[in-house]
Amino acid sequence: MAKLKRWARELLILLLLVASVIFVIDWWRAPQAPPSFNQQLLQTLDGESVSLAQLSQDKPLLVYFWASWCGVCRFTTPSVSKLAANGGNVLTVALRSGNDQQVEQWLARKRLKLPVVNDEQGEIASRWQVGVTPTFVVISRGKLVQSTTGWTSEWGMKLRLWWASL
Known part of the structure; x- marks a missing residue:
């Protein structure tokens, strides 16, 4: 029993350390919203003009x-x-x-349907100071509320959007 308690304590310490490291890395690599980003119109591949403020007004938006x-x-x-x-x-x-x-062909080969803004020269990512792909940004009511980089699951994305809606 004492051995089991020790292992549980060691596991808890390890999980806390890993969570702390992940938090610090996300904070360090977090993108910065450019001034007036929510008023900028972006053009999707299907020709639609969208603004992040408009898309995030009713429910949080995952960018x-x-x-x-x-x-x-x-x-x-x-x-x-x-x-x-x-x-x-x-x-x-x-x-x-x-x-x-080329982006449309890549999406078709992978059988993916997504609303896509093509940042061919990296200008949008540069304004956001995105230095890592993938980067996930959650915007609610025109304000950046959270971000993360690297792999995340579909449930992780859903959880972030749910959290931003509270």
Whole structure:
């Protein structure tokens, strides 16, 4: 019994350390919203002009910065696509992944349907100071409320959107 308690305590300490490291890394790599970002109009691949303020007014918006060349994005992008297909409020930004036609072809090959803003030159990501793909940003009522980088699950995305709606 004493051995089991010791193992449980060691496991708890390890989990707290891992959580602390993840929190510090997310804080360090967190993107910074540019001034007046919520008023800027963005053009999606399907030709729609959208603003982050408008999209995030009624419910929190997940903005997903990804790239076709990103290894981790191969695992997270299908989850984002599934979230969008199931009614999640999602807008994605394809970072330096080619021209509009190349991004559309990549999405078609992967059988993914996403609302995509093509950031061919990386200008949007630069204004947001996004240095890591994938980066997830949650915006609620036109304000950046949280962000994370790296792999996250579909449930992690749903939890972040739910938390932002409280």
